Amino acid sequence: MTNLIANLNKIFDNRIRLGIMSILSVNDWADFNTMKQLLELTDGNLASHLKALENVKYIQSTKQFIGRKPNTRYSITELGESEFKAHLDALEKLLK
Amino acid sequence: MTNLIANLNKIFDNRIRLGIMSILSVNDWADFNTMKQLLELTDGNLASHLKALENVKYIQSTKQFIGRKPNTRYSITELGESEFKAHLDALEKLLK
Numbered sequence: 752m753t754n755l756i757a758n759l760n761k762i763f764d765n766r767i768r769l770g771i772m773s774i775l776s777v778n779d780w781a782d783f784n785t786m787k788q789l790l791e792l793t794d795g796n797l798a799s800h801l802k803a804l805e806n807v808k809y810i811q812s813t814k815q816f817i818g819r820k821p822n823t824r825y826s827i828t829e830l831g832e833s834e835f836k837a838h839l840d841a842l843e844k845l846l847k
Numbered sequence: 848m849t850n851l852i853a854n855l856n857k858i859f860d861n862r863i864r865l866g867i868m869s870i871l872s873v874n875d876w877a878d879f880n881t882m883k884q885l886l887e888l889t890d891g892n893l894a895s896h897l898k899a900l901e902n903v904k905y906i907q908s909t910k911q912f913i914g915r916k917p918n919t920r921y922s923i924t925e926l927g928e929s930e931f932k933a934h935l936d937a938l939e940k941l942l943k
Contacts, residue, residue, distance in 0.1 A: 755886060
């Protein structure tokens with residue numbers, strides 16, 4: 752018997768992480784504030800999920816300054832892209 | 848700006864719950880042991896997620912005995928069905 756959910760990635764259990772990955776999989780990069788607005792999150796909540804995804808190297812960040820304001824850009828890594836795709840494939844298989 | 852993840856149901860964040868709902872949305876009912884095997888879970892882990900889904904009335908259970916062995920059957924409720932459908936629609940919208 753095949754385990755129905757074995758190919759779903761626990762890292763993506765959270766819908767905020769799905770949101771982040773979706774944004775970064777269709778954009779070359781997105782900055783913190785854009786994602787905060789798109790997902791309607793507090794700084795702390797978004798930051799913690801970005802950190803979790805960065806820790807497993809699914810996304811990467813670049814710090815820069817716009818004038819004096821710090822601005823962090825995020826982009827998806829190759830690993831993140833392939834893991835996200837595998838997760839979506841598993842979801843699709845499970846849900847239809 | 849529309850919140851990309853607002854229509855994703857937090858209850859379904861967990862992949863085990865997605866697995867349970869998927870099984871129950873295509874079967875009239877399933878018993879505890881069948882789901883345990885399909886999802887390869889421990890009793891405690893499966894029970895806690897079934898309980899969570901039952902608490903919000905997305906699924907319901909019927910206790911019965913097969914011989915002397917207790918056997919609990921689970922089925923999806925109308926509420927569960929419509930909430931699950933709404934979640935899948937939101938996922939599809941987000942992910943494509």
